[in-house]
Amino acid sequence: MGLTGSGFLALCVAFGLVVIGIALWALTRISGRGPGPLLARLGVLVAAQLAAISMVAVAVNDNFQFYTSMSDVMGTANNADNVVVKGVDPQPPVTGGKGQQGKPYDSVQIHSGILPAATARTSGEILDVTVRGAKSRLSSQAYVYLPPAYFSSAYAHRRMPGLVVMPGYPSTASNLIMRMNYPWAMESQIKHHRARPMVLVMTNETVTPPRDTECTNVAHGPKAETFLAQDLTDAISAKFRVDRPGAGWGLMGDSTGGFCAVKMAMNYPHRFTSAVSLSGYYHAIMDFTTGDLFGGNRNLQHMNDPEWLLRHRPAPPVSVLVTTSRTESQVLPDTRKFLSMVKPPMRASSIILTSGGHNFGAWKGEMPPSLDWLSAHLWAVANGGHPALSTKRSLANPPVTRHRAALHQRRHA
Template sequence: MGLTSSGFLALCVAFGLVVIGLALWALSRISGRGPGPLLARLGVLVAAQLAALAMVAVAVNDNFQFYTSVSDITGTANNADNVVVKGVDPQPPVTNGKGQQGKPYDSVQIHSGILPAATARTSGEILDTTVRGAKSGLSSQAFVYLPPAYFSPAYAHRRMPGLVVMPGYPSTASNLIMRMNYPWAMESQIKHHRAKPMVLVMTNETVTPPRDTECTDVAHGPKAETFLARDLTDAISAKFRVDRPGAGWGLMGDSTGGFCAVKLAMNYPHRFTSAVSLSGYYHAIMDFTTGDLFGGNRHLQHMNDPEWMLRHRPAPPVSVLVTTSRTETQVLPDTRKFLSMVKPPMRASSIILTSGGHNFGAWKGEMPPSLDWLSAHLWSVANAGQPATSAKRSLANPPVTRHRAVLHQRPHA
């Protein structure tokens, strides 16, 4: 019985109600003065409150599916070495490798380094920056991770692929470092020859907090999509030795960040070639955190619905990797539906864990093979279509199995 099963929820609610009922009965029976009866009444009240809090916690966890098993809570549910990527091999569309170059403006202000500068050649460097958008007029914090190879003479005159990484909502860019450990995961995959170096641009897709824009150019509001898809990549490419948009840029995120990654890749295939969604969804959410995103504009609403785009428009030439687990019952059906709708020239792969919830523990287990997958795709594009796993074996085979899967188009409704 999983932590998000209806049986477990019913059992917890029933147990909680019994405890509260017994507490009310016990309070009517406890009488007298002095420390003994006082402590007894206090204990009964605490037991009733704990029972009520437990019911609320189980109900909230059941709704959001943060933890689906005890091992999920303890962090032992996932092992990155056992994660299997199912789908197509890394064969992104061939591009001319030139991409589009933004204006040479200095819109990145570097505040400080997170890691000591002396460790740059061995562990890389993390820079705390503010990116100012020339087209959107927005500004946002971004942590830029430069891998050790960035400082190596071998790469002194070579640009690297760039990867925009986004968290869920509500969250902050710092969680990508402190909770998800993206820089250290990237460093580890490079050291074990499972991935080639990439520059990580870790930023919050919530560019106008606390409002959740769903990475949208909001009608009569902030142009979050323009900032994330155009301003951010243009600014980083102009400041650092990173490929120009269209010549080796990808996206990755969890939950809302995963939705944004897939949506932006589909809307901007001339700028992004690959995207990874960790437990993402495939329709823009509208609630009290977002407000009115579309202002009655049906076209804008459709462009924020990847499933609608696959159903009604030609598929874009991008590659996506989507992940979830068999116990994440709210995300799993939508993920399978999305995969069934993918058609050429779009390509899709998937990671479906046996168990795991909507939390950092599950995503951290999926992150290493996802970075390997992205590295293979982005370096293929950066090398003008040459496979990343060439005869020179510049990228060792990651500890996952890849196999081809036939993806069927979903019939029109």
């Protein structure tokens, strides 16, 4: 039995109520003074409190799907060696033309480097920057990872693809480094020749904290989507040797960040060509963390709903990779529904893990093959090619050891 589902929840609640009932009964039977009876009463109260806290914790976990198995809790599930990408044979990247050094752009302020500058040629560099939006008038912190190749003579006059990476809500961009280890995963994939260099722009999807804007141009409020989809990429491509917004840019995120990635790729296909959603959802939500995002404007709500867009609008010419697991009972049905709705010229791929929760452990296992997928697509499309749809070969990945994940390429000619 997993750690989610009505059966496990009912069992835990029943056990907790029994423990609390026994505790109440025991308190009426413990009498006398002195250290012994006092410690006995204290032990009974602690047991009752732990039972109540455990019931609440199980209920919260069941609702949000953080951990679906003990391997999730122990951190042993779905590491990079456990994920294999099947059924995808992207067109090999083509050597493209040269670009020019980006001119300094006032909208990007570099505060400091996180890695020693002396190791940039071997390990890359992570820069802590603040980006100020020219159109949205918003500003937000971001971390820019420049891979080792950025500092090599071979790329001295060439631009690289750019990838906007966003966490879920209420996480922060720093977790993309400290918990998800994006820069080191990117470096590893490059060193093992599974991916080509990309510049990572790790930023918050929550650009006006603590409000969760769902990456939306809020009615009578902050223009979060304009900042993330336009201001951010314009500023970074002007400051660094990164492709101009268009064929060489992609999006990636987990949970809410995954929703934002797919939504913005569909709304801005002229600025992004590929997106990855790690356990994301595909329709707009509103709750106490978002407030009223749309102000009664139905058209604004529809434009922030990928499923509505696929039902009522022509599909955009973008490629998306969506992931979940068979034990994510809330995300899995929505993911399958979204995949069934994709139509040409849009292309969709998926990673479905055998098990895994809505947590960093599962996403860290899906991240390396997702970076490979993005690298192949962005380099190929940016140089005028198109990822092939052949299923004869798979991207180079470590063999499966325990949990198996299949990536299925939908054929849309």
